[in-house]
Amino acid sequence: MKEASLHKVELRAKRAITRDGITEILLGIMLLAYGAAFFFAPQFALLAILLPLPLNWMGRFLKGRYVHPRIGYARAVRADRPFRGISIAAAAFLGGLLGALGVFSWILGFAEGSALWLSHFVPAFAGCLMAIGPWTVAQSYRLARWYVCAALFVAGGIALPLLGIATGYDAISMEAMAIGGLALIYGIGLFVTFVRKMPVPAEGNWDSVE
Amino acid sequence: MSRPESNVSVTLSEIDRIIHEPARLAILAVLRAFEGVDFLFLLHQTGLTKGNLSSHLAKLEAAEYIEIQKEFVNKVPRTLARLTAAGREALALYRKEMEGVLPKL
Numbered sequence: 554m555k556e557a558s559l560h561k562v563e564l565r566a567k568r569a570i571t572r573d574g575i576t577e578i579l580l581g582i583m584l585l586a587y588g589a590a591f592f593f594a595p596q597f598a599l600l601a602i603l604l605p606l607p608l609n610w611m612g613r614f615l616k617g618r619y620v621h622p623r624i625g626y627a628r629a630v631r632a633d634r635p636f637r638g639i640s641i642a643a644a645a646f647l648g649g650l651l652g653a654l655g656v657f658s659w660i661l662g663f664a665e666g667s668a669l670w671l672s673h674f675v676p677a678f679a680g681c682l683m684a685i686g687p688w689t690v691a692q693s694y695r696l697a698r699w700y701v702c703a704a705l706f707v708a709g710g711i712a713l714p715l716l717g718i719a720t721g722y723d724a725i726s727m728e729a730m731a732i733g734g735l736a737l738i739y740g741i742g743l744f745v746t747f748v749r750k751m752p753v754p755a756e757g758n759w760d761s762v763e
Numbered sequence: 764m765s766r767p768e769s770n771v772s773v774t775l776s777e778i779d780r781i782i783h784e785p786a787r788l789a790i791l792a793v794l795r796a797f798e799g800v801d802f803l804f805l806l807h808q809t810g811l812t813k814g815n816l817s818s819h820l821a822k823l824e825a826a827e828y829i830e831i832q833k834e835f836v837n838k839v840p841r842t843l844a845r846l847t848a849a850g851r852e853a854l855a856l857y858r859k860e861m862e863g864v865l866p867k868l
Binding site: 559565566626627 | 788789792793795796797798801804806807808836837841
């Protein structure tokens with residue numbers, strides 16, 4: 554043990570289960586699928602809601618087949634705090650959303666206020682909303698790449714309409730596809746590195762407590 | 764001069780010797796971070812040998828600080844260790860005791 558504190562031992566153990574890149578792969582696939590569905594074929598977008606089911610199965614399969622035989626199995630604690638944080642953030646988001654819509658409609662008139670709202674502010678709010686998940690993961694495991702992901706969501710939601718690349722729901726779809734693609738590539742890189750660097754122990758996943 | 768020393772020695776003598784061992788402390792720290800972990804995960808995280816880890820786990824189990832469960836996943840045996848409520852309390856108490864003792868040393 555090289556760690557100087559118990560906290561570091563715990564943190565290192567927690568980070569060990571994120572080294573395989575599977576979460577990034579699943580996030581990447583999900584964002585790509587949602588983004589593409591909304592961008593190219595909105596009529597099929599509802600089907601994308603079912604995506605977490607096969608992704609959950611895929612995650613379990615990859616973990617069981619490639620990760621647990623290499624570094625062992627660890628069952629994460631069901632923490633209450635992140636969910637409380639997410640609830641507060643979601644409430645703040647909805648409050649901000651409704652409040653801003655009211656203010657814009659009141660100042661600019663209903664038609665213009667709604668148009669500006671939909672083109673510029675919905676992507677920004679959606680970016681902030683999508684950043685909550687990565688930010689929660691980053692807080693739990695103190696992982697820089699998840700902080701970067703959260704920052705990309707926030708920055709992308711603001712920048713795409715401002716730079717005139719896309720507005721409204723197109724901007725949200727493009728942002729999801731771009732960040733999803735990056736997450737998928739990064740996750741595959743992590744996964745390949747993990748599998749190559751962590752061989753399965755020669756004795757297999759033995760078990761020696763009598 | 765002798766008074767503080769005796770105070771320190773009294774406090775030190777009260778420290779839980781089951782936990783006050785680097786390997787067992789590391790095992791408990793890893794277990795505290797999860798609901799349950801298997802033998803291989805503990806081996807990787809603690810850097811102990813198989814035999815060493817087994818013996819430390821047995822001691823922690825005898826003290827009822829952890830519980831060991833055997834289960835089968837896809838016909839493969841898995842030994843799952845988890846921290847008990849008593850273990851969690853003992854670890855928290857140990858932390859407090861050490862925080863109290865260390866400034867006096």
